[in-house]
Amino acid sequence: MTSEQQREPVRFDGQRLNIEDVLALAQRQRRAELSPEPAFRARIAAGAELIERLLRDEGVVYGVTTGYGDSCTVNVPPALVAELPHHLYTYHGCGMGRFLTPEETRAVLAARLQSLSQGHSGVSVELLQQLQLLLLHDVLPLIPAEGSVGASGDLTPLSYVAAVLCGEREVWFKDERRAAAEVFAELGITPLRLRPKEGLAIMNGTAVMTALASLAFDRASYLAQLATRLTACNVLVADGNPAHFDETLFAVKPHAGQQRVAASLRADLAGAPAGASHRLQDRYSLRCAPHVIGVLEDALPFLRAQIENELNSANDNPIIDVASGRVLHGGHFYGGHIAFAMDSLKQLVANIADLLDRQLALIVDARYNHGLPANLSGATGERAPINHGLKALQISVSAWTAEALKLTMPASVFSRSTECHNQDKVSMGTIAARDCLRVLELVEQVAAAMLIAARQGLELRRRVNPTLALNERLAAFEADLADRVALVVEDRALDADLHVLLEAIRAQAWELSA
Numbered sequence: 181m182t183s184e185q186q187r188e189p190v191r192f193d194g195q196r197l198n199i200e201d202v203l204a205l206a207q208r209q210r211r212a213e214l215s216p217e218p219a220f221r222a223r224i225a226a227g228a229e230l231i232e233r234l235l236r237d238e239g240v241v242y243g244v245t246t247g248y249g250d251s252c253t254v255n256v257p258p259a260l261v262a263e264l265p266h267h268l269y270t271y272h273g274c275g276m277g278r279f280l281t282p283e284e285t286r287a288v289l290a291a292r293l294q295s296l297s298q299g300h301s302g303v304s305v306e307l308l309q310q311l312q313l314l315l316l317h318d319v320l321p322l323i324p325a326e327g328s329v330g331a332s333g334d335l336t337p338l339s340y341v342a343a344v345l346c347g348e349r350e351v352w353f354k355d356e357r358r359a360a361a362e363v364f365a366e367l368g369i370t371p372l373r374l375r376p377k378e379g380l381a382i383m384n385g386t387a388v389m390t391a392l393a394s395l396a397f398d399r400a401s402y403l404a405q406l407a408t409r410l411t412a413c414n415v416l417v418a419d420g421n422p423a424h425f426d427e428t429l430f431a432v433k434p435h436a437g438q439q440r441v442a443a444s445l446r447a448d449l450a451g452a453p454a455g456a457s458h459r460l461q462d463r464y465s466l467r468c469a470p471h472v473i474g475v476l477e478d479a480l481p482f483l484r485a486q487i488e489n490e491l492n493s494a495n496d497n498p499i500i501d502v503a504s505g506r507v508l509h510g511g512h513f514y515g516g517h518i519a520f521a522m523d524s525l526k527q528l529v530a531n532i533a534d535l536l537d538r539q540l541a542l543i544v545d546a547r548y549n550h551g552l553p554a555n556l557s558g559a560t561g562e563r564a565p566i567n568h569g570l571k572a573l574q575i576s577v578s579a580w581t582a583e584a585l586k587l588t589m590p591a592s593v594f595s596r597s598t599e600c601h602n603q604d605k606v607s608m609g610t611i612a613a614r615d616c617l618r619v620l621e622l623v624e625q626v627a628a629a630m631l632i633a634a635r636q637g638l639e640l641r642r643r644v645n646p647t648l649a650l651n652e653r654l655a656a657f658e659a660d661l662a663d664r665v666a667l668v669v670e671d672r673a674l675d676a677d678l679h680v681l682l683e684a685i686r687a688q689a690w691e692l693s694a
């Protein structure tokens with residue numbers, strides 16, 4: 181049995197889900213289960229019935245009996261109502277750019293299913309079942325990443341989900357790019373015919389940005405811990421001063437996340453030598469590491485709350501209130517919270533790259549590294565002159581850091597008035613989330629390089645100070661790194677090592693929390 185089958189399914193029943201639930205579905209560690217509870221199913225069905233009833237009574241419902249967006253002044257005659265949702269996804273088929281990855285796509289499906297399961301979108305149970313089927317069979321719509329302003333929902337990328345539910349456009353299935361219709365036929369899945377409100381319900385929300393934000397949150401959380409561990413290594417490599425992380429010192433600055441980073445550094449550095457006497461205070465990239473990483477740590481609970489509230493919201497328009505029998509017209513497709521969360525998160529993680537880049541600058545430079553060879557070269561004697569150690573690696577780290585910092589420009593301030601000034605203020609949350617993922621990718625590359633440097637630096641420090649003993653926790657980490665990466669003695673291309681370490685970072689290979 182796969183782990184996906186063994187573990188409790190993630191249940192969609194209108195109750196709250198968290199980021200970890202989305203991750204488990206995205207990584208195929210847990211299955212999606214639509215609640216079979218009659219009360220849940222009845223609640224969903226009642227929303228769809230309300231729409232049908234209003235239609236029978238010839239009520240006017242936006243996007244059901246009218247055109248979309250600014251075209252809401254155009255009345256759609258009853259004979260054409262059934263065709264309208266299919267036009268919605270069809271004319272939004274103008275996405276461009278890379279396709280979302282399988283992991284990202286599963287997260288998108290999960291986020292949309294969760295929103296529609298709130299029971300405020302007026303969709304049928306069959307639609308929820310079809311979304312669940314895509315997850316169960318891992319039939320993944322090919323979703324182009326670009327083309328959403330993030331405030332009429334992620335209309336264009338989500339049009340690819342809507343089309344696939346109806347057996348149109350393309351999917352990834354078993355590592356192949358294929359026509360949805362063909363895969364549906366093979367699996368015996370009947371394409372949906374969308375009911376009046378269903379095109380809007382699938383597309384008029386924040387599922388793409390929320391999915392990407394969930395994945396970004398997880399990667400950023402791990403990076404905060406990894407940067408803390410790397411800092412501990414670099415304090416030893418640089419013969420720095422562990423007393424900068426003293427408990428009493430941090431007790432007077434009551435930021436909980438910052439205090440956690442300091443505590444983790446104390447645990448990693450317990451038993452470490454007092455540090456060189458040549459400097460009473462280390463440079464900021466070491467001394468203030470808890471003050472930099474701590475900002476990210478302290479922001480995470482706030483960011484989690486924004487992402488999870490969005491995930492558990494009816495991010496749609498109009499909203500169907502079955503209890504009062506009303507259709508409520510509003511703007512819940514607006515992704516302002518995710519936009520802010522992602523614009524903030526990318527700044528926080530880019531700052532981590534900058535911190536690590538500065539630490540590397542200290543430890544590769546013989547003027548600052550307190551007795552280690554230039555470029556942390558492991559070559560000695562007559563071989564030393566032609567070997568350049570980590571020189572180019574540091575240059576690459578500078579490049580990745582610069583690129584990450586350059587991408588921190590907030591997306592949310594670039595609102596454009598669009599769609600005949602109906603969408604005259606938009607969130608750009610999806611662009612913010614994509615930027616954030618790109619920044620994370622770069623920062624992970626920086627962290628991979630720093631792992632090579634830490635492994636190299638610790639060994640070279642031991643050459644200078646043979647009595648240097650790491651505590652159990654750090655010794656185990658160093659031994660693990662030494663297994664993954666050979667000491668650089670003679671110059672070698674380091675790209676293969678970087679790839680191995682990058683994969684380990686993405687797999688969160690080390691248990692790091694204090």
Ligand SMILES: N[C@@H](Cc1ccc(O)cc1)C(=O)O
Pocket residue numbers: 248249250331332333335384497498513599
């Ligand atoms: N998000 C818009 C609907 C919309 C849908 C499709 C569009 O092409 C434009 C606008 C609203 O609910 O008001």
